[in-house]
Each structure stands twice: as C-alpha cells, then as structure tokens.
Amino acid sequence: MIDPNRLMEDLLDKGAEYCDIRKEEWDRMSVTLKDGEIDKISQGGEEGAIVRVLYKNGWGCVGTSNLDDIKEASERALSMAKSSDEFKNEETGLAETEIQKDDVKMPMDENPLDVDTEEKISLVRDLEDKINRDFVSSTEVRYGETVVEKEITTSEGTQVMMEIPRVITYLIITGESDTIQRATEGAGGTGGYELTEKAYEKVDVVTERLKKLLEADTPPSGSLPLIMDPSLAGVFVHEAFGHAAEGDLLSSGNSCLKGKLGEKVAADGVNIKDDPTFKGYGQFPYDDEGTKAKNRVLVKDGVLNDFILDRESAWKLDMEPNGGARAEDFRVKPLVRMSNTIIEPGDLKFEELIEKVDKGIYAKSSSGGQVSTAEGTFQFNAQEGYLIEDGEIVKPLRDVSFNGFTLETLQNITGISDDFEAGIGHCGKGQTASVSHGGPHMLISDVTVGGRE
Amino acid sequence: MSDQIVESVKTAIEEIDKRGLKGDVYALKEKAIGHSIKKGELSESSGYDDIGLGIRVIKDDKIGFGYCVPGKEEKGVKHAIELSDFSERLDLELPSEKDTPGVEVYDEKVRDVIEDSEGAELTQKMIDGSSSVADDITPTRGGLNVSMGTRVIGNTEGLFLKEKGSSIFGSVTVSIPQEETSLQATEIGVDCKLDLDFEEIGGKAANKVDSIRSSSERLSGDHPVVISPYAITQLIGFGLIPAINGENVRKGKSVYQGKIGEKVASEDLLMKDDPTVDWGVGSGAFDDEGVISKDTPIISDGILKNFIYDLKESAKDEKESTGNGVRSGFKSLPETTHRNIVLEGEGKDRDDLMPDKGIYVDNVLGAHTANPVSGDFSVVTNPVWRVEDGERKGRIDGLMISGNLPEILKSIELADDRKKCFLQIGSRRLIIETPTVRLNDVTISGK
Numbered sequence: 001m002i003d004p005n006r007l008m009e010d011l012l013d014k015g016a017e018y019c020d021i022r023k024e025e026w027d028r029m030s031v032t033l034k035d036g037e038i039d040k041i042s043q044g045g046e047e048g049a050i051v052r053v054l055y056k057n058g059w060g061c062v063g064t065s066n067l068d069d070i071k072e073a074s075e076r077a078l079s080m081a082k083s084s085d086e087f088k089n090e091e092t093g094l095a096e097t098e099i100q101k102d103d104v105k106m107p108m109d110e111n112p113l114d115v116d117t118e119e120k121i122s123l124v125r126d127l128e129d130k131i132n133r134d135f136v137s138s139t140e141v142r143y144g145e146t147v148v149e150k151e152i153t154t155s156e157g158t159q160v161m162m163e164i165p166r167v168i169t170y171l172i173i174t175g176e177s178d179t180i181q182r183a184t185e186g187a188g189g190t191g192g193y194e195l196t197e198k199a200y201e202k203v204d205v206v207t208e209r210l211k212k213l214l215e216a217d218t219p220p221s222g223s224l225p226l227i228m229d230p231s232l233a234g235v236f237v238h239e240a241f242g243h244a245a246e247g248d249l250l251s252s253g254n255s256c257l258k259g260k261l262g263e264k265v266a267a268d269g270v271n272i273k274d275d276p277t278f279k280g281y282g283q284f285p286y287d288d289e290g291t292k293a294k295n296r297v298l299v300k301d302g303v304l305n306d307f308i309l310d311r312e313s314a315w316k317l318d319m320e321p322n323g324g325a326r327a328e329d330f331r332v333k334p335l336v337r338m339s340n341t342i343i344e345p346g347d348l349k350f351e352e353l354i355e356k357v358d359k360g361i362y363a364k365s366s367s368g369g370q371v372s373t374a375e376g377t378f379q380f381n382a383q384e385g386y387l388i389e390d391g392e393i394v395k396p397l398r399d400v401s402f403n404g405f406t407l408e409t410l411q412n413i414t415g416i417s418d419d420f421e422a423g424i425g426h427c428g429k430g431q432t433a434s435v436s437h438g439g440p441h442m443l444i445s446d447v448t449v450g451g452r453e
Numbered sequence: 454m455s456d457q458i459v460e461s462v463k464t465a466i467e468e469i470d471k472r473g474l475k476g477d478v479y480a481l482k483e484k485a486i487g488h489s490i491k492k493g494e495l496s497e498s499s500g501y502d503d504i505g506l507g508i509r510v511i512k513d514d515k516i517g518f519g520y521c522v523p524g525k526e527e528k529g530v531k532h533a534i535e536l537s538d539f540s541e542r543l544d545l546e547l548p549s550e551k552d553t554p555g556v557e558v559y560d561e562k563v564r565d566v567i568e569d570s571e572g573a574e575l576t577q578k579m580i581d582g583s584s585s586v587a588d589d590i591t592p593t594r595g596g597l598n599v600s601m602g603t604r605v606i607g608n609t610e611g612l613f614l615k616e617k618g619s620s621i622f623g624s625v626t627v628s629i630p631q632e633e634t635s636l637q638a639t640e641i642g643v644d645c646k647l648d649l650d651f652e653e654i655g656g657k658a659a660n661k662v663d664s665i666r667s668s669s670e671r672l673s674g675d676h677p678v679v680i681s682p683y684a685i686t687q688l689i690g691f692g693l694i695p696a697i698n699g700e701n702v703r704k705g706k707s708v709y710q711g712k713i714g715e716k717v718a719s720e721d722l723l724m725k726d727d728p729t730v731d732w733g734v735g736s737g738a739f740d741d742e743g744v745i746s747k748d749t750p751i752i753s754d755g756i757l758k759n760f761i762y763d764l765k766e767s768a769k770d771e772k773e774s775t776g777n778g779v780r781s782g783f784k785s786l787p788e789t790t791h792r793n794i795v796l797e798g799e800g801k802d803r804d805d806l807m808p809d810k811g812i813y814v815d816n817v818l819g820a821h822t823a824n825p826v827s828g829d830f831s832v833v834t835n836p837v838w839r840v841e842d843g844e845r846k847g848r849i850d851g852l853m854i855s856g857n858l859p860e861i862l863k864s865i866e867l868a869d870d871r872k873k874c875f876l877q878i879g880s881r882r883l884i885i886e887t888p889t890v891r892l893n894d895v896t897i898s899g900k
C-alpha cells in the first residue's frame with residue numbers, strides 16, 4: 001500500500017480541507033452448534049482501507065478491500081466530496097481534537113487466535129451439555145471471536161495504531177408448553193479467550209428463565225409500576241435514552257433531547273454514562289477518527305450533561321468531540337455510536353424496591369422493541385416477567401411488553417438498587433457496533449404495560 | 454477487473470483439487486456508492502470496492518468453510534480443511550449442470566453512475582421532487598444506493614459460472630412539522646436497471662404526506678384493509694416467508710408442515726419464487742451455490758406446491774435444491790433464502806379494491822414482532838387513511854392492525870399494480886414483487 005501520508009498530501013494539494021485513512025486487518029472465527037450438531041463453522045481474514053475526504057462542505061468516502069487500489073479510491077473519494085459539495089448548502093466542519101501518536105494493544109490473557117479450534121468446539125459442546133434438556137426442545141450455542149488491527153492516519157498528523165480483540169458466546173434455547181417460548185443470554189467482551197469463562201454462569205440463568213416462561217401467565221395491562229432488572233435497565237438506557245444522545249441525531253433534529261443540555265431530564269439520583277474505557281464489549285482506546293476515548297457523563301444527578309459526539313456533530317453543536325465515531329469495518333465511514341452505556345447504581349436494596357410495589361411488574365432482559373428518538377417514545381418486550389403484589393413476587397409472566405415516553409419515564413425512576421450487572425449487545429444503526437449496557441435494578445413508578453404487541 | 458476474481462477462484466479450486474478433495478469457491482466483486490439525505494439536502498457520499506472469496510471444502514463428507522481475499526487462496530483453503538474436521542457428515546452433492554437461463558440483471562448505465570459520480574445528481578432529483586409539492590414539506594431522511602458486482606461460483610465438479618449484476622435503491626422520507634411531533638411519509642424505489650424516476654419518488658412521498666394533513670374519525674373492529682405493496686412486503690417478510698423455508702418446515706417451525714397439495718389460500722393467489730424474471734432485483738441465472746435458477750411455485754391456484762431448499766437442506770431432507778442457496782456476502786455460508794418472490798392475483802383495478810368502509814395502509818411499524826411460526830402479527834400503521842365509499846379521507850392516528858398471515862391469504866384480493874419492494878431482514882435482503890392488496894380478515898384497533 002502507498003504511504004498514507006503521501007496520499008493525503010496529494011489530496012490536500014488538490015483542494016481537500018481534511019482527509020483521513022483507516023486501514024484495518026481482521027481475523028474472525030465463529031461456530032454455531034444447533035441441537036447438538038455443528039451447524040456452521042467459519043474462519044477467515046480480510047483487510048482493507050477507507051479514505052475519507054472533506055472538500056469545502058462535501059464529504060466523500062471510499063473503502064476498498066484491495067490495498068493496491070487505494071490511490072484510485074482516494075481519487076474517487078475526492079471527486080465524490082466535490083460533487084457532494086455542489087449540491088450542499090449546509091455548512092460543515094470538524095471540531096478540534098488533540099493530535100495523537102500511539103500504538104495500543106488492548107490487554108488479553110489468551111489470544112483467541114492462538115487457541116486450538118478443538119478447544120472452541122469443546123467449549124460450545126460443554127455449554128450445550130450443561131443445558132438441562134428436560135423442558136428444552138431446541139438449543140443453539142454460538143461462539144465468535146474477532147481480532148482487528150487498525151491504523152488511523154489523519155491529514156492533521158494523528159497516527160494511531162491499535163489491536164482490539166473481542167470474544168462472545170450466545171445461548172438460545174426454546175421450549176414448548178401451550179406456547180413456544182424462547183430464552184437467550186450472551187456473555188463476552190473486549191479481551192481474549194479468558195472471557196468465555198463467563199458463559200458458564202449464563203447456562204443456569206437461561207434455563208431457569210425458560211422454565212419459568214413455560215409455566216407463566218399473561219400479564220395484566222394498564223398503567224403500572226415496573227421494576228427492570230440490570231439487563232433490561234441497561235437496554236432501556238441504551239435504546240430509549242442513549243440513541244437520543246447521539247450527536248448526529250441531535251444536530252439533524254431527530255432527538256427529543258435537543259436543546260435540553262443543562263436541563264433536568266431524569267429523576268434526582270439518576271446518573272447515566274456512555275464509557276468506552278469501561279471494560280465491556282464496546283471498549284476501545286481511540287475512536288475511528290483517532291480521538292482518544294473518554295467517559296461521557298450523559299446525565300448527572302438527573303441533569304442532561306453531555307452528548308456522544310464525533311468531530312462533525314461536535315462542530316455543529318459547538319461542543320467538544322469525545323470519541324463517538326465508530327465504523328463497523330473498513331468499508332464504511334464512522335457514525336456516532338455508543339460504547340458501554342450504563343446507568344449507575346443507587347443505594348437501595350433490590351428487596352426494598354419490590355417492597356415499594358403494591359401491584360406491578362418485575363421485568364427481566366429485553367427481547368426487542370422499538371424506539372423513536374425524535375418523538376421520545378419507546379416500546380419494549382421483556383424476556384421474562386413476574387407479577388408483584390403487596391411487595392412480593394407472586395408468579396411468573398410471559399409476553400410482558402411496556403411502552404411510554406422516554407423523558408417522562410426517566411423522571412418516573414423512583415428507586416435504584418445498589419447492585420450492578422452489564423450485558424453485551426449488537427447495536428444496529430445501518431452498521432453494527434459491539435456494545436455493552438448495564439445498570440442496577442430500577443423502579444419506574446408508572447409505565448403502560450400490555451401483552452406483547 | 455473481474456479477471457482477478459476469475460483467476461482467484463480458479464487458483465482456489467486448484468488448491469482443493471490438488472489435495473484430492475471436493476469443494477466449491479464463491480467470489481464476489483462489488484463496487485457501490487451511497488448518498489444520504491438529511492434535513493432537506495444531500496448530506497454525505499460514500500462508496501466501497503469489495504472483493505473476496507468464500508471457500509467450502511468437503512473432506513470425508515464433512516464441510517469446512519473459510520474466506521479470504523485474492524492472493525491468500527492457499528490460506529483460505531487450509532482454514533476450510535481444518536474446520537471440516539469438526540462438522541457433521543452430510544452427503545452434499547455439488548452441482549455440475551451448466552446451462553443457465555438468460556436473465557437480465559445488469560445495466561451498463563449503472564456503471565456510469567458509479568464511475569462518473571452521478572449519484573449526487575440523482576439524489577438531488579429525489580430532493581427536488583419532494584420539495585416541489587408544498588413549502589412546508591422537507592425530505593428529512595433517505596438516500597440512494599447504487600451497486601454493481603460480479604458473482605463467480607466454481608467447484609471441483611467442473612462447474613464455473615459468472616454473472617454481472619446491478620442494483621439501485623432510492624428512498625426518501627418527508628415530513629411536515631406539527632406542534633408536538635411531525636407528519637411523515639416514505640417512498641422507495643428499487644430496481645436493477647436505471648429507469649427509476651427519481652423526481653417521481655420524491656414527489657410521491659410529498660403527495661402522500663400532503664394528503665394526511667387532516668385527520669379523520671377512528672375506526673375499529675373488522676373492516677377491509679387495503680394495504681400498499683411495501684407494507685404487505687413487511688408483513689409477509691416477517692410473518693409468512695419463514696414458513697416456506699425448507700429448514701423451518703423440517704424442524705416443525707412452519708404452519709405449512711405436511712400441507713403440500715392442500716388448499717391454503719384464495720384460488721386466485723399465485724405466490725412463487727422466480728429468480729428468472731428479467732430485471733428482478735433478486736434475480737440471477739444461478740444461486741450462490743451454482744444451482745441453476747428456476748421458477749418455483751409456492752402457492753398456485755390457492756394450493757401449496759413447494760418449499761424452498763438450498764443444497765445442505767435438500768441433502769438433509771432428501772429433496773432437490775430449488776436454487777435457493779443464498780449468501781449474505783463472501784464471508785458467509787449459503788443459507789436457504791428466498792430470492793425473487795412474486796405475488797400475483799386476478800389483478801383488479803386498485804380503485805375497485807377500496808371498500809365502502811375501511812382503511813388504506815401505506816406503511817407499518819413493528820412487523821419484525823410477527824410470529825414467524827404461527828404468522829400472528831399486530832402492527833402499528835402509519836400513514837393510514839380512513840376509506841369511505843371507496844375514497845380515501847383523512848389520516849387516522851395510532852391505529853393498529855392484527856391478524857394471522859396464513860388465514861389472511863384465504864380471502865386476499867390483489868390489484869394489478871405490481872411493484873418491486875425491498876426489505877432488509879438482518880443480513881438477508883428480501884425482494885418481493887407485489888401489488889396493492891386488500892385484506893378481508895384483520896382486526897383494526899386503537900393503539
């Protein structure tokens with residue numbers, strides 16, 4: 001590949017305001033065990049680079065998996081930026097970020113690339129063996145690893161190299177009573193093969209959940225208090241709040257948080273952060289624009305304090321970039337993305353939360369839903385639910401779904417427990433990003449509960 | 454330079470051959486551009502050139518898979534061989550039939566758009582079209598994606614097939630700001646050739662949102678629902694297509710298990726998977742395993758005829774592959790996947806489908822919550838109009854429709870305005886050509 005700096009000099013000579021090149025080399029391995037048989041097994045590698053050019057107000061980016069073609073890609077990126085600028089009236093720019101020179105390898109005890117395939121196969125088989133088959137009709141166990149080496153070079157002088165390993169395992173089981181029920185759990189994070197240890201703890205969680213679901217009733221509906229478990233609380237802050245705190249959605253008028261910085265958006269004692277330095281699945285040392293990753297305190301004691309920002313959205317909102325730019329791979333430009341989104345624990349015991357509820361729902365783990373960041377509305381389905389009566393958990397529920405307005409709901413957080421747990425996820429926004437979300441148990445005084453929509 | 458991919462596939466096949474093994478090699482070279490619309494104007498432009506190989510090796514009846522970039526074929530083959538050890542035994546028979554039907558899926562003009570950076574101009578046409586209806590209507594989201602590619606599949610049985618394809622996808626969401634929220638409508642256009650009218654896509658979206666300014670009285674209960682091609686695509690995609698997949702049928706995850714030959718739908722209904730339709734967005738002369746494409750009737754004259762299969766599933770189920778082995782990229786193994794679903798009926802005039810009292814649904818939200826096994830669904834509709842005496846009246850806010858897809862097919866009525874629709878479901882693309890339809894067996898309720 002041609003020296004990125006020479007390539008960029010050439011682009012600047014031709015009138016580019018700014019350009020950067022991100023080169024990546026990926027190694028991936030994955031295996032899926034379905035009902036005791038290896039359903040899919042795959043291993044491979046790829047490499048490529050993307051050139052991003054800003055010409056006046058126009059952006060152009062071209063990614064290529066042929067590094068010998070990088071010169072041509074850079075020329076196409078420039079011509080795209082020019083034609084983009086022609087049709088554009090809105091001004092754009094990049095907020096200043098510190099110039100970085102660094103070479104970071106994220107720590108891992110055991111490089112997954114050095115682990116024999118046999119061992120990975122016995123891992124998924126082992127996990128499968130540990131699943132209690134009495135009431136489970138089908139099982140799926142997945143293992144996946146990625147190791148990426150990135151090199152980000154900007155026309156401003158930043159040059160950052162990093163190696164990021166990630167490992168995940170997933171358990172998906174289904175069972176049948178009068179309906180078909182499904183339970184899923186995942187474990188993993190940023191790091192090496194040692195992270196697979198966590199998967200064993202999930203076997204009991206997921207089988208216990210399915211067992212409960214098979215004997216569960218459908219929930220009552222109406223306006224009720226609801227307690228979220230750490231996993232659901234994490235997904236809730238990610239989906240309903242975190243996306244609305246993404247700089248690009250804010251600057252394009254698609255967020256209910258627009259213009260609310262410094263205002264009270266949640267109940268007292270609510271603290272929310274998005275932290276790429278937290279040891280989770282969404283951890284990274286520098287973002288894909290070469291900005292150093294740092295913790296973003298989004299909500300501080302109920303007050304909206306910060307957003308997730310890349311350089312362009314920071315420029316548009318007149319704020320400072322904080323490492324919010326992430327790209328799925330070298331084919332695509334970075335977007336504003338979350339990393340590890342967390343609601344901080346409070347000081348109540350879980351039992352104290354339950355005691356506060358006369359009639360309500362205890363909901364655990366998410367099984368999807370939808371959110372409108374612009375309108376600030378959400379609808380979630382919980383994997384597992386329980387009916388609470390007179391301060392006690394009475395019986396299991398299935399098909400628990402609830403909806404409401406994000407800002408109203410954040411104001412209605414009337415209890416936060418002192419425990420904490422983080423889960424892993426894949427966030428979709430046109431591109432996929434590995435993320436973690438976590439929190440304590442959280443009591444919402446009032447949401448609309450219904451059967452699954 | 455598609456010679457590079459031909460050479461690379463040949464090299465990989467030789468690597469497999471020389472070890473005395475069987476296998477197939479799939480390669481994809483793709484060139485794509487994308488332009489996005491934000492806040493009423495063109496926002497960003499991007500593109501990529503991609504190339505890579507997926508290598509499947511069969512050793513002792515066990516399949517291993519690896520992928521790589523050109524130049525690393527030997528490593529890719531080694532990965533595949535190593536992993537084959539861990540797979541289950543399966544009697545997978547690689548195809549050798551080489552006579553492909555002629556299917557038109559590549560338009561030279563698409564190449565010009567990509568090479569000459571004309572995408573920004575076409576995107577601007579959608580913006581202009583959507584801004585021309587009223588001053589307060591702005592295109593808030595959307596964009597254009599144009600791609601072309603060469604697909605190559607070869608195997609150790611002597612098969613070597615190559616095909617060029619192209620695709621264009623345009624969408625625009627327009628909105629009218631209201632006090633609290635905003636009124637929104639979306640229009641899409643998808644094709645393999647460049648004869649989409651981009652100004653018209655913008656104009657249609659704007660006219661739609663313009664026609665929902667006034668609201669109408671709510672309606673609930675059982676009334677006929679006329680539903681747009683794009684909205685029915687979403688319901689069918691999540692609630693019905695999984696039930697025709699051979700793997701789901703074999704595993705008992707389909708309401709249609711054991712029902713081949715039975716009457717399952719209205720006599721007028723033809724549902725087929727036909728990748729041999731010229732300019733079908735899911736069309737092509739062969740599938741991603743090298744099986745020659747053919748027209749597979751799924752439901753014909755209301756009778757359930759076939760399910761779809763790829764090579765692996767057909768081996769497990771002792772059936773023939775229907776040419777439905779599809780990969781979501783060179784990094785992925787083939788999976789049994791729909792290709793170019795076509796829905797046809799008697800073909801009434803769309804206006805004749807409009808009921809005396811009912812609703813017209815342009816789009817639905819939350820179709821992914823449909824139950825893939827039973828086909829039960831319950832979705833929010835938006836935009837949706839009240840229909841009276843066959844005429845569209847004002848919009849209705851917060852209306853939901855629910856029902857069961859297999860049941861709905863028994864009384865479905867289809868118009869004659871077939872449209873190409875596209876839906877991304879995870880890593881798979883769903884392509885359906887469908888007209889506007891009338892559903893006579895759904896329940897309308899408030900949110």
Ligand SMILES: [Zn+2]
Nearest residue numbers: 238239427428
């Ligand atoms: Zn997300």
